[in-house]
Amino acid sequence: KASKSDDGFCSAPSIIQSDEKTKPIYWKVTNPTLSPSHLQDLPGYTRSVYKRDHALITPESHVYSPLPDWTNTLGAYLITPAMGSHFVMYFAKMKEMSSSGLPPKDIERLVFVVEGAVTLTNTSSSSTKLTVDSYAYLPPNFHHSLDCAESATLVVFERRYQHLGSHTTELTVGSTDKQPLLETPGEVFELRKLLPVSLAYDFNIHIMDFQPGEFLNVKEVHYNQHGLLLLEGQGIYRLGDNWYPVQSGDVIWMAPFVPQWYAALGKTRSRYLLYKDVNRNPL
Numbered sequence: 001k002a003s004k005s006d007d008g009f010c011s012a013p014s015i016i017q018s019d020e021k022t023k024p025i026y027w028k029v030t031n032p033t034l035s036p037s038h039l040q041d042l043p044g045y046t047r048s049v050y051k052r053d054h055a056l057i058t059p060e061s062h063v064y065s066p067l068p069d070w071t072n073t074l075g076a077y078l079i080t081p082a083m084g085s086h087f088v089m090y091f092a093k094m095k096e097m098s099s100s101g102l103p104p105k106d107i108e109r110l111v112f113v114v115e116g117a118v119t120l121t122n123t124s125s126s127s128t129k130l131t132v133d134s135y136a137y138l139p140p141n142f143h144h145s146l147d148c149a150e151s152a153t154l155v156v157f158e159r160r161y162q163h164l165g166s167h168t169t170e171l172t173v174g175s176t177d178k179q180p181l182l183e184t185p186g187e188v189f190e191l192r193k194l195l196p197v198s199l200a201y202d203f204n205i206h207i208m209d210f211q212p213g214e215f216l217n218v219k220e221v222h223y224n225q226h227g228l229l230l231l232e233g234q235g236i237y238r239l240g241d242n243w244y245p246v247q248s249g250d251v252i253w254m255a256p257f258v259p260q261w262y263a264a265l266g267k268t269r270s271r272y273l274l275y276k277d278v279n280r281n282p283l
């Protein structure tokens with residue numbers, strides 16, 4: 001309810017600091033402020049946009065269906081080569097007693113836990129528990145299984161591995177909070193990378209933090225493509241000639257060369273996860 005300030009102007013209620021402290025990290029990805037339920041009575045309205053060089057895919061647009069080869073898991077594909085990308089990005093909603101299927105031959109996989117927990121088991125049958133904010137990179141043709149006892153939401157990236165000489169990638173498991181902050185000359189955001197930067201890896205996952213009011217200094221145009229998930233916060237994303245208010249849970253596809261820029265707004269930090277192809281000649 002708008003409050004009547006003493007100078008007679010109606011002011012919108014300020015951003016209510018709910019008991020965010022008691023919520024698990026990234027909880028807003030699966031409980032966005034503007035959630036599908038808020039829009040269900042508004043016929044035909046969506047915040048989603050799909051254009052030649054970018055897309056904004058918002059939670060009310062997600063369409064889930066059983067993931068082939070996974071058990072008891074629903075998947076919503078957000079980005080696929082049908083858009084022009086060389087990777088896929090999807091949400092995997094794992095229910096009780098669910099397990100993953102293997103990617104196709106020669107396809108590498110990165111999973112990041114947004115909610116819940118899974119256990120990663122691999123050929124050497126050592127098993128690792130992955131909780132929220134943890135991730136695993138599985139090299140192409142690397143036998144593994146992700147098993148979920150209760151429930152979990154993963155964001156998954158997969159792509160055909162692009163060999164470079166005799167370099168090979170390895171199973172990589174970690175969590176964002178244990179990655180060091182990297183230098184970002186000329187930029188103010190905080191940057192972590194989830195994968196090694198060595199030439200063997202043909203993509204990386206950047207985790208980028210902005211305090212409210214901070215923004216990208218470079219209005220970027222580059223050959224790399226992106227799949228972005230806003231994990232925390234809100235702000236404005238410029239893509240081409242469009243300016244989009246975005247919130248936790250939103251996903252963005254950025255084609256090569258799309259002009260891109262972000263500014264963080266609100267009272268809490270923005271954090272986004274960003275797929276970026278690297279280390280390969282664009283020719």
Ligand SMILES: NC(=O)N[C@@H](O)C(=O)O
Pocket residue numbers: 206208216220222224226260261274276
């Ligand atoms: N959009 C965006 O954040 N891009 C940069 O982070 C980058 O490394 O390309």
Ligand SMILES: [Mn+2]
Pocket residue numbers: 220222226260
């Ligand atoms: Mn970029």
